[in-house]
Amino acid sequence: PQTVCIFGTGDFGRSLGFKMFQCGYSVVFGSRNSRMSSLLHSGAEVFSYSEAAQKSDIIFIAIHREHYEFLRELTEDLNGKILVDVSNNPKINQYPESNAEYLAQLVPGAYVVKAFNTISAWALQSGALDASRQVFVCGNDSKAKQRVMDIVCALGLTPLDRGSLKAATEIENYPLQLFPMWRFPFYLSAALCLFFFIYCVIRDVIYPYVIENKDSTFRMAVSIPNRVFPITALTLLALVYLPGVIAAILQLYQGTKYRRFPDWLDHWMLCRKQLGLVALGFAFLHAIYTLVIPIRYYVQWRMRNTTLSKVITKKDDPFFTSTAWHSDSYLSVGILGFFLFVLLGITSLPSVSNMMNWREFRFIQSKLGYLTLILCTAHALLYGRKRFLSPSILRWYLPSAYVLALIIPCTVLVIKFILIMPCINNTLKRIRRGWE
């Protein structure tokens, strides 16, 4: 079997060695003190760094960057060898150059390849490779890179070639990130939630307390969240489709698609997926909070009360077909909207979207996406139908929250409607096709 060398008998060196041993490699370790440790897998051999380097033409440097210095003395032994830099830093952009480039400077005669830094020692050891099996690889020598990628494959991991060693900085930053694309959607939705929560508390809790001295604090547990969540969902959903129409207007205005968008628009367009999924989350919460309504003590009490008051006043309880239509239609439209929403979510799963061609993906995301927006907006419009314009719903001059929620969706839909009118649409299509 092929022999590989690992420098450093620390946590990562050991785990990697063990995994490689399992996959049929013969492993030699280089260490400061070359006695065999009981922690290494049986069959492993430990040598001094320079001895170990001679046993194999591929060497994994499982040492922290701070200690790389001593490799400078080994330049001769390492000449012509493939050095695999696996190191990470504790902070993003800690050093001016990436660890791998630093290594390449230290040992100019070696072929440095960056790889394996995204894999955790613990995952290698325990076999629970649940998070990313992707190993990003980069390096200037393509043969050396190929050798490393073959080893990656042999360990059951997926190599991803990222080009030359310049990419090392990015690769080293990758494992330190925590959901960079989700940050903006997250903060945005948190801000929206907070705003609407306070808005609703003012209208639904403080106002009745001040005016009627009624204690409605309990509304903060279910009723108000069930206002805040759908409103946030609808707003976010509209914000997914807003950048598209802004981009279209910009392109129409500039008459070309080759001028770059402003940065904020670019960034916004790139996190639409995340915005959409967060919106789906809120819609999901809305759905469950809604379905739970009839179980609530307050609702059951209200129903009993209504019945009792009818009994007492001996009034009739006539059936209004129009009310039935109203109630049923907004529910029905909401359910259909939610269904399409979920469909959008399912098709964003990487494995599903990967099965579709571009045309199909656009069809779902753009056509069905707009249909979702239309249905959800219609749902909210229908829900508020009667109350919408009545002044009686103003409390301290504040309109009902859903009135605010409808502003952005309606705007987006109206602009989109204008944009798809044949004359404008054709101009736009011409611009996007590249005929200037």
Add this chain to the structure above:
Amino acid sequence: PQTVCIFGTGDFGRSLGFKMFQCGYSVVFGSRNSRMSSLLHSGAEVFSYSEAAQKSDIIFIAIHREHYEFLRELTEDLNGKILVDVSNNPKINQYPESNAEYLAQLVPGAYVVKAFNTISAWALQSGALDASRQVFVCGNDSKAKQRVMDIVCALGLTPLDRGSLKAATEIENYPLQLFPMWRFPFYLSAALCLFFFIYCVIRDVIYPYVIENKDSTFRMAVSIPNRVFPITALTLLALVYLPGVIAAILQLYQGTKYRRFPDWLDHWMLCRKQLGLVALGFAFLHAIYTLVIPIRYYVQWRMRNTTLSKVITKKDDPFFTSTAWHSDSYLSVGILGFFLFVLLGITSLPSVSNMMNWREFRFIQSKLGYLTLILCTAHALLYGRKRFLSPSILRWYLPSAYVLALIIPCTVLVIKFILIMPCINNTLKRIRRGWE
């Protein structure tokens, strides 16, 4: 770094060039007018077509097929080079031969490889490679193909080898398709929905209007969809398992599994997955429409009314254990059926099914699939239990819709039950094992 050449500075050429530049390649463009355009990435060089061809041994032809003619004059420059055909056509099967084969005819001395046509210029440019990252590759020369596949990998895409250049037709048609496998299930379910909708409107809206002059149009918003959707779901679910039993009967009858099935059966069997998922969609809708029932104005009004009439008539409201059993059991069975249904859906996700071995997949899809069918059928049977045979449910001689819905599922289950009886099952197993 490696140099590649791109013919054509159009939309796709530019986007591809930019992406390759990012991934560490050095890119030269061939163009009709060889002045540098501001739209190209910095560092790009533009030459005449013949000059550019000499700079690299691999050339991407980012030109529409209609303009290929001029390449005939470059045969000398292109001799021995790898030509990558990236072109698409606006329509399926527009030309007798595929574009790549046409290119190979034009430039007989070159190695033509088809690739990249499934990737959109916009996706390359914006980095939003959400839909397919798969690049289908085909070509007659395996070394040339390997070269192209290496580039595909280096761009972070997934190459899929499709064999010789004959496969180009298929590859060129691929991006023009819009859910070909979903078409039949979609039309079938649309037809079923329409039929049952009209059926239910006749029974539940027109009949009461004619007979009692009662306006029940509001039922069309929730009540009737909540009849139509589960019925369609159940029928489609049964239609997923029907071809299996038909196939078994055919095989038993013919005594061999090596006679081909009729075409319709073959096609039907291949779109069972899609049928099943559409059925799941309808079942999902049924579930939500059902859970929303107690929120509806009509239902709340009816409940109040019942209570009021009890108050007025001063009748007792005794509790019937058998009714409770009935109501609870059909709900419980329906929920369990739905749960298994969702499980079937989850295991159809490409990434999940890919983690299972064949035996596990068959176990879920076939065994649990039948259990799902049994539970769903039982749910509908239990629901209609009492009313099932009573003549009072006939309206204009039309039975309740769910009676129709039960025909196919019951048939499938009965035949399946016969097929798994030991004697028949053994014969079938023998046939399928290959012992004729």
Add this chain to the structure above:
Amino acid sequence: PQTVCIFGTGDFGRSLGFKMFQCGYSVVFGSRNSRMSSLLHSGAEVFSYSEAAQKSDIIFIAIHREHYEFLRELTEDLNGKILVDVSNNPKINQYPESNAEYLAQLVPGAYVVKAFNTISAWALQSGALDASRQVFVCGNDSKAKQRVMDIVCALGLTPLDRGSLKAATEIENYPLQLFPMWRFPFYLSAALCLFFFIYCVIRDVIYPYVIENKDSTFRMAVSIPNRVFPITALTLLALVYLPGVIAAILQLYQGTKYRRFPDWLDHWMLCRKQLGLVALGFAFLHAIYTLVIPIRYYVQWRMRNTTLSKVITKKDDPFFTSTAWHSDSYLSVGILGFFLFVLLGITSLPSVSNMMNWREFRFIQSKLGYLTLILCTAHALLYGRKRFLSPSILRWYLPSAYVLALIIPCTVLVIKFILIMPCINNTLKRIRRGWE
């Protein structure tokens, strides 16, 4: 095109040949009787085994192991050839050595590679490659292995290198497994369900029958499952996080992380994912059973009754804000817990978890996981709030079931709370970092 040879014109040989033919290979068969069969694809050629062997340097042995004997006579023809062993056994570990190793013994001069045994003949034939597209490959000669892996790729399948021929045993056992990792979670949850079902039947059905002679059997359809399922879900969820704290205590006690955990703990830790997903399944069932509550006959009858009794006794029906708070808060907390639970489930989908880096995955699974546990425990605690300590809920000295359900979660949370106190946490971190 490249020529490959297949020994055996049985089911698998034929299907494989057909597939390879489709992908551009030229296929020759070796068979006991070398007449062309109508079942083979057109263009196939059939020869005697020894003749066929000479046509290609790569030979697929599509023959059952029992019949391998005759290959011994062909050693000369097979010398230096690549033999691909595709065979499976009917039972796990049926023979002392794997089929591939046996083949290598029989034909010492050939390069034996194990592959394709996980692919079903029927799947190859019908194109419905839904279950695993992964082809595990192992062999001692890396060039031979590479050749086979290239073919695997060319057929549109995914090769996975598993190292030397020693891995063949494992590869041969793989297609015979039926959810090995799910077995323990499944039996555990079945046992828990059964226990709690009986417990609840005693308390909720037998007790009222004995004491009040009341027939509550109907509770077994919905009410009791809706007690058993959430309790099982909560217990399983706690059991997901229990091994982590046990491991931490062990590591603290031993002062090192390099001592192996006892076997049971190791196994437990490796099936936490499965435990968690089963818990999610039960939580899902609980959610639907809960949402269905207001549709049940029993519940509607009870509501009518309550109203009627209020009418008759003419008592007031006052509104208790504290009860409203109580009811709304446990619902709200439960919904949020369920939402995070679903999020954990979504991030376990292989394609999603593969997109995350290790830090992100740990964040979701560990941080949000504990938050889920906290919310779900709080939900159950709040639900039982008042009744929790009251002796009136004891029936035959048996407390309510949810009291039992809370034992493990609370224990886990308390220990975890102790473990994350700065002093202990720092020690633990030091131990886990590898500084002993």
